[in-house]
């Protein structure tokens with residue numbers, strides 16, 4: 001799949017077959033995450049791989065929109081290290097770029113994935129940090145539920161000419 005096709009056909013997948021994601025596939029996804037652009041090329045991201053069913057169940061309990069995680073079989077928590085990037089806005093942008101790369105890579109290899117937000121919701125970042133034992137300088141930005149697709153979705157054309165401003169607003 002070429003990059004434009006991947007971008008235009010990717011959708012959030014929230015239903016999964018429950019089949020495990022192989023180490024080989026996971027490696028592809030992580031490598032895509034590491035290739036993201038980052039402010040000053042600081043690469044402040046860390047990836048916590050969660051496959052343990054009890055941990056995924058626990059996340060689904062406190063995350064109101066993360067109920068698909070246990071069935072996905074794999075969660076990738078994308079975290080930012082504030083010692084590597086002190087500007088939180090950049091930290092979040094960098095980790096978000098890594099998340100998007102992972103979503104596109106998952107789609108490219110035929111897996112389904114959905115980005116579940118964490119930061120800046122303290123009621124989500126706090127229990128996540130506690131559960132995963134994150135150091136205080138590490139912010140969990142988002143968790144990606146990834147697995148084998150249990151649903152198919154059509155691509156959505158969101159092109160909107162009214163949001164394009166030539167030279168000035």
Ligand SMILES: Cc1cc2nc3c(=O)[nH]c(=O)nc-3n(C[C@H](O)[C@H](O)[C@H](O)COP(=O)(O)O)c2cc1C
Nearest residue numbers: 010011012013014065066114115116117118142156
């Ligand atoms: C910052 C962010 C947080 C999101 N959080 C969730 C979430 O917690 N649960 C969920 O099911 N989807 C979540 N999504 C996915 C969006 O709902 C989804 O991208 C949007 O509805 C567009 O659909 P598409 O991804 O299929 O194109 C999030 C997306 C972003 C960018």
